[in-house]
Amino acid sequence: MYGGGYIFDKLQDNQVNDDPEKLLLFEERIARGEKIEPRDWMPFDYRRQLIRLIEQHAHSEIIGALPEGTWITRAPGFKRKLALIAKVQDEIGHGQLLYSAAETLGKSRENMINDLLNGKSKYSNVFNYPAETWADVTVIGFLIDAGAxxxxxxxxxxxxAPYCRALERICYEESFHLKQGHEGLVFLATGTFVQREMLQDALNRWWEPIMHFFGPPDKASVHSEKLMKWKVKMASNDDMRQEFLNTYVPKIWELGLTLPDPKLKKNTETNKWEYTEPNWETFWQVINGNGPCNKERLKVRMWAEEHGRWVRDALKTNQLTQSVPLA
Amino acid sequence: MHSIKNLLYNIADDLLIMGHRHSEWTGLGPILEEDISFSSLAQDKIGLAYQIYKILNETEKEDLPDRIAFLRNESQYRCCQFVELPNGEYDFSLIRHFLFDHAMDLRFRMFGKSNYQPLSFLSRKTAGEMKYHILHADIWIKQLGNNNEISHVRMQKAIEVAFPYSLGMFETFPFEKELIELGIYQGEQEIKISWLEKISMILKEANFNLPDPEKIKPVFGGRTGNHTGFLKPLLEEMNEVYSSDPETEW
Known part of the structure; x- marks a missing residue:
């Protein structure tokens, strides 16, 4: 799972002077709709921004596994338990795919994980919030996966190209997660009074993080024509937020549930959704490490890093030369 | 056929609790690939436990699988104490996975010849899964045994901690003799003998020493409902949501 809200690095035009002829050819290729492969020539900044983007996406997958992961051991019944393990496993698998995609640009998985732990590299803000009840799991599984x-x-x-290939595979799995999240959410929405209350409560709590999910409004974010031209940034935050609201708000309303924003409605003239801006100061606070779970999330990853080091070290001195039968 | 229930509960409870412990590795694996592997192990174990509870329900007229798993207390559980122990570090979890899956594989091979049809049928379905679990465990045991000294020492220590508990998988239980006579299976002792032979061979290849089973006191108790202090909190966590309203669907 991963949202927008990605904050691109400031472009540093004067840092490296790309060969203008090569740059021209590169931009022509992109304009023709061609994909760039790892060994192709690419501008310095293209590589740098992509590494940051894909790395942040990969971190979001493995950190995103944590809030839901804490509910695997508490999932009610075999069906939910098995589905949740498989779902969270997929998310970790997405992380693995994406780290590999980013590695094709020259940064090792180890370095990326080090940057996650030392705070240099970010992940999607939404995972710094706790999953307090079982209903949170269904809200995450439906709405956060939908946004992703x-x-x-x-x-x-x-x-x-490597990022696109990874994403295509990821999207197949995510669309299955969405079905699973929706089914779980509908069960609670049409269940007992307590289940419904639990769900409404979770929706109320998650609404602001969901509105933050696609990142700051376009008017407040730094626009980069170059990143758009290079097809690194593909759509504006506001456009993605509109698409989300348009598809999913009706699905919540049709279940008789409410969303905690009295202004939320579709303007039939402009065909756009109107809403109260979420508190963007909170968004920046959370990005900068002051969200409810930032420290806890990194602590868990730090545990995995420290306690797994001896295993990774042992693999580095691998003396086994056996081949493994595949079937 | 009353006596078969004991066997089915033993095995299904072992699988469920083992799967639960494996699932606790989510997000914590030493490398992402192992995180993913333990998730697969967990799914297969829990899925197989579900299949056995289903046999208990459909053939032996016991309660529904969810109710069996999520509403019993620890004294009603029949799992061995081996699977209840916390995951600890990756060394212990890995060696437990190795010892457990070899035993389960041999057990299910034996069930393949059982004249209790639901079990022999199920064993045909699980053979494909078990093969990969064993392949996974064996590769890692060999890698960590032969690579560097730290990993070798850690794994050897984990073997010594795990081994007495692992013998608890073969604790006898009421009606075991009857099941052997009826041709349901050949009994715990038979599985244990083949298991010792198999694991000794692999551990030797990995340069590990298996303690002498004759000199080790097995940790029994699980099959009569006597458990470690770790099972109660595990079940409370597992049942937290389900038991808040067991009459409704989740």
Whole structure:
């Protein structure tokens, strides 16, 4: 799962002077809709921004596994338990795919994980919130995965081939997660009074993080024509947010549930959704490490890093030369 | 056929609790690939436990699988203490996975010849899964045994901690003799003998020493409902949501 809200690095035009002839050819290729492969020539900044983007996406997958992961051991009944393990496993698998995609640009998985742990590299803000009840799991599984799909389908049309290939695979799995999340949510919405209350409560709590999910409004975010031209950034935050609201708000309302924004409605004249801007100061606070779970999330990853080090070290000195039968 | 229930509960409870422990590795694996592997192991174990509870329900007229799994207390559980122990570090979890899956594989091979049809049928379905679990465990045991000294020492220590508990998988239980006479299976002792032979061979290849089973006191108790202090909190966590309203669907 991964949202927009990606904050691109400031472009550093004067850092490296790309060969203007090569740059021209590169931009022509992208304009023709060609994809860029790892060994192709690419501008310095293209590589740098992509590494940051894909790395942040990969971190979001493995950190995103944590809030839902805490509910695997508590999932009610075999069906939910098995589905949740499989779903969270998929998310970790997405992380693995994406780290590999980013590695094709020259940064090792180890370095990326080090940057996650030392705070240099970010992940999607939404995972810094706790999953307090079972209903949170269904809200995450439906609405956060839905948001992630919108973002990932958009990004899969970008210009860097390994990232696009990874995203296409990821989107197939995410669309299955969405079905599972929706089914779980509908069960609670049509269940007992307590289940419904639990769900409404979770929706109320998650609404602001969901509105933050696609990132700051376009008017407040730094626009980069170059990143758009290079097909690194594929759609504006506001456009993705509109698409999300348009598809999913009606699905919540049709279940008789409410969303905690009295202004939320579709303007039939402009065909756009109107809403109260979420508190963007909170968004920046959370990005900068002050969300409810930032420290806890990194602590878990740090545990995995430290306690797994001896295993990774042992693999580095691998003396086994056996081949493994595949079947 | 009353006595078969004991066997089915033993095995299904072992699988469910083992699967639960494996699932606790989510997000914590030493490498992402192992995180993913333990998730697969967990799904297969829990899925197989469900299949056995289903046999208990459909053939032996016991309660529904969800109710069996999510509403019993620890004294009603029949799992061995081996599977209840916390995951600890990857060394212990890996060696437990190795010892457990070899035993389960041999057990299900034996069930393949059982004249209790639901079990022999199920064993045909699980053979494909078991093969990969064993392949996974064996590769890792060999890698960590032969690579560097730290990993070798850690794994050897984990073997010594796990081994007495692992013998608890073969604790006898009421009606075991009857099941052997009826041709349901050949009994715990038979599985244990083949298991010792198999694991000794692999551990030797990985340069590990298996303690002498004759000199080790097995940790029994699970099959009569006597458990470690770890099972109660595990079940409370597992049942937290389900037991808040067991009459409704989740």
């Amino acid at each position: 799909i919108i973002n990932q389908i958009t990004n899969s049309k970008g210009s860097y």
